[in-house]
Amino acid sequence: MRLTFDDTKPIFQQIAEMIEDDIVNGVLKDGDQIPSTNQLVAHYKINPATILKGFNQLVDSGIVYKKRGVGMFVADGAFEMLRNRRISQFQQQYIEPLIAEAKKLGMTKEEIQKMFDSYER
């Protein structure tokens, strides 16, 4: 979890994204319990309704599920689902800006390729 929020998006959305990040990074695994509303309210000092809104967004997309009276848990297959979603966004979020910047700088395809290659192990 991150320790603070930024101004760019609604807080409930940032809450949902933090949990998603933790799942993608492997901090939270399928079946793990996610932090409780109380814990998050205490930590971030935000309205509990805001946190519930973020959680509900995750429930709606099938990433977490509610166990009555117990808490919220990471759904089976959540990692795969998020991984696939992020891969499909990868081009738009990372490749497109990369190409745009490279064009501005007048870089050739070969130059970019060379950079990529230097990361290969």
Place this chain on the structure above:
Amino acid sequence: MYNVIQFEDVSLQLKNKQILKNISLSLETNKIYGLLGRNGAGKTSLLSLLASFAQATSGRVAIDGVSVFENENLMENIIFIRDIKLDESEKVWKYIKQTAAFRPNFDEDYAKALMQRFRLPEDVAVSSLSRGMMSAMHVVIGLASRCAITIFDEAYLGMDAPARVKFYEEVLNDYMEHPRTIILSTHLISEMESMFEGVIIIDQGEIVINEDLDTFTSRGVSVTGPIEEVDAFTIGKTVLKEQVLGNTKQAMVYGQLSEEEKQRANGLQLAQITLQELFIHLTKEES
């Protein structure tokens, strides 16, 4: 306990001055509201009517259809906390207990725990408390009374930053354990906004906004990019503020963007506007 608080066409006139103008406002209970307004906008007057400290010149304030004015049953469940200096010779704990006599849900253990947390001394005269401690005492009474409708009208004024953080923590914790309607009037918008579920903005005696915080803040978008592109994008929109730096322009737009518009903004940077910025632009004087 209650379902809805309603201001029904409420006006308040003091001497020749119209303080509140035909206010109609409906508030769902068991939420935390932020009440924002500039100095003299009518925040305290609005809250005084709800607390029955004053009577409306016309219209009425009602809870589930029952007028609050001089209604004893409702009054024991509505508490109005302001940071005022009290010239009271009674000792702190005795004074708190006196106020508790009118509060059926008052929790003595919680009051004691709060006093410890705020380091509020029990055995000194109320009138001798420092500013910060006076604030703390009001806050202790406000929280421990556990009233169904709890109003804090800039109750934190005398508190320093660490004490305010304690106050925010206690409000949220106790609200979770004992859900109730909490109205926080404040000028410290960016410090407190994340606590609000609803936002009420009053300006020159009129209600400008009464909405969920998220719904309200999603109405403001800042658009940044090359001047011509930003200008083209903002045609026909309400622009609250514009800033130009070199070839780049930032425009604050009021009004929700459709998905189609967001697509069209491709290449422009879109960001949310903070509550504070929206507030400033919605309550500035006409030039």
